[in-house]
Amino acid sequence: MSTFQLEFVSPEKLLLSRPVEMAVIPAAEGEMGVLPGHSPMIVALRGGVITVTEAGQVSERLFVAGGFAEVTPSRVTILADEATPVAQLSKADAERRVAKCEKAYDEAAGEATPEKRDAAMARLLAARAMLAAAEAA
Template sequence: MATFTLELVSPEQLLFSDEVEMAEIPAAEGYIGVLPGHAPMIVALKGGVIRIHKGGAITHRLFVAGGFAEITAERCTVLAEEAVPVADLSRDSAATRIAEAEAAYAEAAKGESVEAREAAMARLLAARARLEAASA
């Protein structure tokens, strides 16, 4: 089966780099399935799980809190704000992050800055996606 190079990079480190058959990535508009020969594009990511397929099965599941992906016919590079293997997620930690994000959103909603409200909402949505991933 045809493959392409998938790289997942966080601010701290290169988390994954390998030839894969398919990757499902959580784009802002919805999940995108990336296959070899994909049309070139750059997409914003929302909080969600990247599923990596190799050998006809899902071999890795990684939670990303947001970022960007650059897709070409031969490569997909994910630049994640934060990335964690799903197996390392904790429901308790995710619930704490939701509470913190809700408080930050409530504070941002009091102000006039649309950008601050949008950033706080993105943080809250990513925290909720983290809990969903930790619970799966």
């Protein structure tokens, strides 16, 4: 099967750089499957799990809290705000993050600027996606 180059970068380090068959990414508009030859685009990422397929099997599952992905026919570059292998997620940590984000959202609800509310909601949704991934792991 044909492949494309996947580059996955977090603020701390390069997490992955190798040819893969397919990647499913949590685009802001919904889950997006990427195969070799995909149309070029840049998409925002929401909190969710990136699934990488190699040799016909899922080889990696990484949680991202957000970021961007640049897709070309031969390469996908993911710039993640935060990335953690799903196997390393802690349900207790995710529950604490959800509680913290819910409190921050409640405080932002009284703010006059919609941008602050939207940012707080995005963090809350990412925390809930982290909890769902931790529970499913």
